[in-house]
Amino acid sequence: MAVSDRSLLAEAQKQKYNALLRSAKGFRIRGGLYEKLFEYQKEGLKWLWEHVHLQPLGGAVFGDDMGLGKTLQTCAFLGSLMRTGKINFALILLETSLISQWEGELRRWLGEGDPEYPVPVHVCHKGR
Numbered sequence: 001m002a003v004s005d006r007s008l009l010a011e012a013q014k015q016k017y018n019a020l021l022r023s024a025k026g027f028r029i030r031g032g033l034y035e036k037l038f039e040y041q042k043e044g045l046k047w048l049w050e051h052v053h054l055q056p057l058g059g060a061v062f063g064d065d066m067g068l069g070k071t072l073q074t075c076a077f078l079g080s081l082m083r084t085g086k087i088n089f090a091l092i093l094l095e096t097s098l099i100s101q102w103e104g105e106l107r108r109w110l111g112e113g114d115p116e117y118p119v120p121v122h123v124c125h126k127g128r
Contacts, residue, residue, distance in 0.1 A: 075109040
């Protein structure tokens with residue numbers, strides 16, 4: 001790929017990113033994480049923003065087939081809310097067999113994976 005092709009592609013991606021954020025009414029996510037998301041995951045984040053954060057009651061059931069990135073989308077969503085000061089913490093309840101997986105993903109995408117603004121991750125479980 002030629003340099004000019006790369007810059008055109010980068011500009012097109014930037015415009016698409018800006019359009020999504022404008023359509024999501026104030027949602028912000030760090031660029032490095034955003035670039036790693038698939039289009040359907042970006043749409044999922046927009047949906048979470050519009051249906052969980054902007055609704056007066058807030059809350060939603062977020063489900064999809066296995067392996068499509070619900071954990072990553074949730075990490076990105078919570079990280080964005082924390083980084084913009086909209087929330088100070090989040091409580092994630094899940095079955096014990098998933099604690100290690102979620103802890104790893106939260107640390108990967110929000111903690112050590114984001115040196116600019118790491119989000120602290122704490123696990124509370126009797127067995128640990």
